Amino acid sequence: MFKKQKIMSDSIKVFSNLSSPLGGQGAFLYILHLADNVLILGQRNSEWTGHGPVLEQDIAITNISLDYLGQARNFYQYAAELYNGFSDDEKQSVDKWLPRLWKDYNRGLEEDDLAFLRDEHQYLNLLLVEVPKGDWAKTVFRQFLFSCFQYYLFQNLQKKSSDQQIAAIADKSLKEISYHLKWSSEWVIRLGDGTDESHRRMNDAVTDLWKYTGELFQPALYEESVFQAFGVAIQEIQESWNKKVDDVFAEALLKVPEQTGNLTGGKAGRHTEHMGYLLAEMQYLQRAYPNSKW
Amino acid sequence: MINEAEIWKFLEDVKDPEIPVISIIDLGIVRSVTINDNAIQVEITPTYSGCPAMDVINMDIRLKLMEHGFRKVQIKQILSPAWTTDWMSEDGKNKLTAYGIAPPNQKQQFCKEEMFQEEAVQCPRCSSFTTELLSQFGSTACKAIYTCKACSETFDYFKCH
Numbered sequence: 001m002f003k004k005q006k007i008m009s010d011s012i013k014v015f016s017n018l019s020s021p022l023g024g025q026g027a028f029l030y031i032l033h034l035a036d037n038v039l040i041l042g043q044r045n046s047e048w049t050g051h052g053p054v055l056e057q058d059i060a061i062t063n064i065s066l067d068y069l070g071q072a073r074n075f076y077q078y079a080a081e082l083y084n085g086f087s088d089d090e091k092q093s094v095d096k097w098l099p100r101l102w103k104d105y106n107r108g109l110e111e112d113d114l115a116f117l118r119d120e121h122q123y124l125n126l127l128l129v130e131v132p133k134g135d136w137a138k139t140v141f142r143q144f145l146f147s148c149f150q151y152y153l154f155q156n157l158q159k160k161s162s163d164q165q166i167a168a169i170a171d172k173s174l175k176e177i178s179y180h181l182k183w184s185s186e187w188v189i190r191l192g193d194g195t196d197e198s199h200r201r202m203n204d205a206v207t208d209l210w211k212y213t214g215e216l217f218q219p220a221l222y223e224e225s226v227f228q229a230f231g232v233a234i235q236e237i238q239e240s241w242n243k244k245v246d247d248v249f250a251e252a253l254l255k256v257p258e259q260t261g262n263l264t265g266g267k268a269g270r271h272t273e274h275m276g277y278l279l280a281e282m283q284y285l286q287r288a289y290p291n292s293k294w
Numbered sequence: 295m296i297n298e299a300e301i302w303k304f305l306e307d308v309k310d311p312e313i314p315v316i317s318i319i320d321l322g323i324v325r326s327v328t329i330n331d332n333a334i335q336v337e338i339t340p341t342y343s344g345c346p347a348m349d350v351i352n353m354d355i356r357l358k359l360m361e362h363g364f365r366k367v368q369i370k371q372i373l374s375p376a377w378t379t380d381w382m383s384e385d386g387k388n389k390l391t392a393y394g395i396a397p398p399n400q401k402q403q404f405c406k407e408e409m410f411q412e413e414a415v416q417c418p419r420c421s422s423f424t425t426e427l428l429s430q431f432g433s434t435a436c437k438a439i440y441t442c443k444a445c446s447e448t449f450d451y452f453k454c455h
Contacts, residue, residue, distance in 0.1 A: 056429035056439070063431040070344025074373065168374035172343055175376060175455055183430055185409050248409075 020082055020163045022229055024090030027163065028079055029124060029222035032097065032114065033267060034166075035075030036125035039115055040275075041146060042068030043282050044133050053136050060183060061139065067176040074169045076111035084108045097122050101290055116286035120275050124220070127266040128212040130275045137191050137201035142209055144184035144248065149216050151177050152240045160230040185248050192252025199253065206254055214262035216241070223267070301327045301334060301359070308358050311350045312434050315393045318351060320386025322379075325372050333366035334359060339377045341455070342435040379454045390452060391418045396440065398454040415451045417442035 020027040046065040052058025083091065083098075099117030102109065128146060133139045154177060157170035191198040217238045219227060227234060249256060265271070285292065305324055306317045318324055318338070325337040336355055340348045352369050359367050379398035387397035396418045415425050422444035429439040437450045 056431070059429060059433075060431040063435050066344040066346075066435055067342060068344070070340070070342060074343060165373075168372075171374040172340070172376045175378075176343060179430070179453075182409055189409065 020165070022163055022226060024086055025093040026222050026225040026229075028082060028086075028094045029097065029220075030226045031075050031079040031082070031166070033124040033220070033222065035072045035079065035114070036123045037129055037146075037150075038068040038075075039072040040123070040125045040278065041129035041142075042066075042072060043278060044129065045139070045143070047133050048139065057136075061143075064143070064180055064183075067173075067180070071169065071173045071176070072115065073111055074172070076114045078165050078169070079114060080109040080111055097124075101287075105291055112286065116283045120271055120279055121269040123266075123271065123275070123279075124269060125266050126212070126215055127263055127272055128209065128215065130266065130272060130278060131209070131212065132274055134205065134208065135201055137198065138205040138208060140184050140187035140191070141202065141205040143180065144188045145209065145213060145216075145245075147177055147181040147184050148241055148244050149237070151181050152237045152244075156232045156237060157230070160232055162230060185244075188248055188254070189252040192249075192254045202252065202254060207257060207260070210257050210259075211261045211263050214259075215264040215266060218264055220267040296329065296332075296364075298327045298329055301329070301336075304358055304362055305336070305355065308351065308354045311347050311354070313390070313393070313395065315389045316386045318355070320383045320389065322381025322383065322386075323351070323377060332364070333368065334364050335368045335370060337370045337372050339372045339375075341377050345435055347434075377455070379452065382452075394418050394449060395437070396449055396451040398452045400454070413451075413454070415440050417445060417447055418449055419447040420445040 022030070042065040045061050045068070048058060048061045049065075050058065052061060083094065086094075097118070098109070099113050099122070100119070101117045102113040105113075126146075128142060131142070133142075151174070154170040154174050158167055158174060161167035161170065188202065192202040193199070194202075217234055219234055223234075226232075245256070263272075302319065302324070305327070306319045308318045310316050310318065310321055321341070323338050323341060325339050326335075327337075328335045336359075338348075338351070338355070348371075355369055356367050380400065382398060390397040396415050399413055399415065412427050414423050415427075416423055417425050417440075420442060422442055424443045425440045426443060427438065428441045428448065431437075432439045432450050436452055436455065438453050439448065440451045441448045
C-alpha cells in the first residue's frame with residue numbers, strides 16, 4: 001500500500017531554483033504586498049459566505065475569494081522560495097517582516113507562515129482591502145475599485161516584468177481579474193442606477209471608500225524600485241483607472257466626490273483599527289495550534 | 295523501455311475530480327511529460343488560481359503513475375502561458391455535453407471586462423440557443439449557471455477562460 005501522507009506532503013511542488021532579477025529586499029516586500037492585498041480582501045469577502053443577499057451572489061463573492069486565495073498562494077510560495085535562497089545579508093534585510101513564531105520552527109519558510117503568522121505591522125496590504133465589508137453596495141464598490149486597479153497593474157506586470165515568476169502569476173490572474181471587474185462594474189451600475197434606496201447606499205459607499213483610493217497611486221519605496229526596474233509608470237495606470245471609474249460612474253449616475261482626505265499607511269504596515277480583528281479571526285488556527293498541518 | 299506516449303496514455307485515466315467524465319488530458323492541463331532515466335516529470339497548468347481540484351489532481355497523477363510502477367514522479371506547476379478552455383479537446387467537449395454541462399465557447403467570444411455582454415450558450419439538453427444567464431458564478435470556479443427558455447432546463451456552463 002502507498003503511504004498516503006507522504007504522497008500528500010510532497011505532491012505540491014511548485015517552484016524550484018528561482019531567483020528574482022529585482023534582488024533581495026525589494027522583490028520580497030513587493031511580492032508580500034501583492035499577496036497581502038489579495039489574501040486580506042479574500043478574507044473580507046469570505047465573510048459573506050452563507051450571508052449573501054441572494055444565493056447566486058453568495059456563490060459569486062465566495063468564488064472571487066477563492067480566486068484571491070489562489071493568487072495569494074502563488075505569491076507567498078514565490079516569496080518563501082526566494083527567501084530560502086537568499087544570502088545571509090539578504091535574509092537580514094527582510095528579517096523584520098518575518099513571523100516571530102516561525103523563527104523557532106527551525107525549518108525553511110513556507111507559504112502558510114507568511115499568510116498566517118505575521119503580526120499586524122508586518123502586513124503590507126492597501127487599507128482599502130481591510131476595511132469592513134459593510135453592506136452589499138460597499139462590498140461591490142470596493143471590489144470594483146480594487147479589481148479595476150489590479151486589472152491595469154497586472155496588465156503592466158504581465159507585459160513588462162523582468163521577473164518571470166511575477167509576470168507568470170500576473171498572466172494567470174488576469175483572466176480571473178477581468179471577470180471580477182466585469183461582475184463588480186455591473187453591480188455598481190445596477191445599484192447606482194437602481195432604486196432610490198440602492199442609489200443612496202451606493203452613494204454612501206463612494207463617500208466611505210473614496211478616501212482610500214489615493215493610496216493606490218502613491219508607491220511605497222519597494223514599489224518605486226520595482227516600477228523603475230520594470231519600466232512601469234504608475235501615472236499611466238492611474239489614468240486608465242480614472243477613465244474606467246469615470247465611465248462606470250457615468251452609467252451608474254454616481255459622482256466622483258471632492259477629495260475628502262486621503263488615508264494611507266497600509267503599504268508601510270500602518271493599518272486601520274479593523275485589521276487586528278480580521279487577523280485574530282484569520283490566524284486563529286495557526287496561533288492556537290502552531291505549525292499544524294492537514 | 296517506457297516512452298512518453300505511454301505516460302500520456304496512462305494520464306488519460308486521471309479524471310477531473312469535480313467533473314469525473316473528463317480526463318486531465320481532455321481538459322488540456324497537462325503541458326508536457328519528460329522522462330529522465332526512470333524519473334518522470336509532468337508539467338501541469340492550473341485552470342483557476344484557487345482551484346481546489348489541483349491538489350487532488352497532483353495526487354491522482356502520482357497515484358496513477360505509481361500503479362504503473364513509477365515512483366519517481368515530479369509534478370511541476372506552470373502558470374504561463376495561462377490555461378485556456380481552447381486547450382480542451384473536442385472529445386472532452388462532447389463528453390461535457392453528454393454529461394449535461396454546456397462546453398466552453400471558442401475564445402473569440404471570451405468575456406472581457408466589457409459589461410452586460412452575454413454569450414450565446416447552447417442548452418446541452420435540447421440544443422436550443424434561447425438560453426439565459428442565471429449566475430456568472432456556479433458550483434465551481436470554472437462554471438456559470440444558465441437556464442434554457444425552450445426546455446426549462448437549468449444547467450452548468452463551463453465558462454470560456
